[in-house]
């Protein structure tokens with residue numbers, strides 16, 4: 001399977017928003033949000049492609065004077081999940097975070113999303129807190145973080 005991961009361009013926004021619809025039941029990033037993040041210097045959006053199909057994406061956010069990168073979204077097309085592509089994309093996310101001098105990646109994940117929680121734990125993320133009533137439907141979020149080794 002020939003896979004590529006690259007910094008998203010505005011022409012990927014539609015496919016990324018469609019992917020988001022296939023991957024998340026709610027709280028999805030919209031087309032407008034993707035367009036905004038792709039243009040925004042303090043965000044890094046990544047597209048994962050197989051042939052000419054967008055099969056994964058990630059959104060990483062940075063703040064000036066902060067060494068914390070926030071993984072705002074990561075998703076692999078359901079038809080491609082469970083084959084190690086998520087970890088490939090996560091590794092690329094972390095490489096971009098390091099490239100922007102971040103020393104920590106933080107994220108929020110639904111507490112009922114056990115697949116994602118296990119995925120993050122397996123790849124070095126530790127839970128450090130939670131947000132109650134974080135999602136549209138009132139579900140809580142688990143906060144996780146990973147220290148990036150130089």
Ligand SMILES: CC(C)(COP(=O)(O)OP(=O)(O)OC[C@H]1O[C@@H](n2cnc3c(N)ncnc32)[C@H](O)[C@@H]1OP(=O)(O)O)[C@@H](O)C(=O)NCCC(=O)NCCS
Pocket residue numbers: 023024074075076077080081082083084085086087088107108109110113115116118119122
């Ligand atoms: C979380 C996610 C990005 C992982 O991507 P992936 O390509 O499936 O990741 P990997 O194949 O590298 O690893 C998935 C792990 O979950 C396990 N798994 C268990 N149930 C699974 C399921 N229904 N689907 C996919 N993987 C599953 C896999 O076996 C694998 O574990 P292993 O490494 O111990 O074998 C992907 O599942 C996804 O996009 N989920 C929907 C969106 C989401 O929840 N994003 C995170 C929100 S914070």
